[in-house]
Amino acid sequence: MEQGKRLGFLTLCADRRFHKKAEEKFQELTGLEPEEYWIEAAAGGTPGIETAKTADYAYGHGGARLMGWAAHGDNCGGFPSVTTEEMEEKLLKAIEKRKKQYPQARHFRIFSTEQGTKGEEI
Numbered sequence: 297m298e299q300g301k302r303l304g305f306l307t308l309c310a311d312r313r314f315h316k317k318a319e320e321k322f323q324e325l326t327g328l329e330p331e332e333y334w335i336e337a338a339a340g341g342t343p344g345i346e347t348a349k350t351a352d353y354a355y356g357h358g359g360a361r362l363m364g365w366a367a368h369g370d371n372c373g374g375f376p377s378v379t380t381e382e383m384e385e386k387l388l389k390a391i392e393k394r395k396k397q398y399p400q401a402r403h404f405r406i407f408s409t410e411q412g413t414k415g416e417e418i
């Protein structure tokens with residue numbers, strides 16, 4: 297890793313409908329280029345990943361300090377029968393946990409639905 301280089305990490309759902317949009321929003325919020333961050337994608341997105349092994353690697357070994365946490369509504373395969381509103385709540389709860397786990401990072405919430413993708417620093 298280059299000294300002082302800004303690097304990031306993004307967790308997102310594996311759902312093909314939303315990956316690209318989540319990545320574009322993360323890039324827009326952080327100013328990072330695609331090769332400047334790691335990703336972890338799995339069903340359920342941020343709330344669906346319990347161990348955060350990849351995030352630990354990116355933060356601990358890689359020095360990632362811009363961390364994006366994504367999830368989506370409109371039927372997430374990781375959480376069948378959970379509503380869009382409940383997914384947003386799950387994402388917020390998961391981010392609170394990650395903020396404690398990675399205190400030196402800036403954190404970004406990214407949430408997608410069929411209507412669009414929104415994001416903000418949190």
Ligand SMILES: [Zn+2]
Nearest residue numbers: 309311372373
């Ligand atoms: Zn999903």
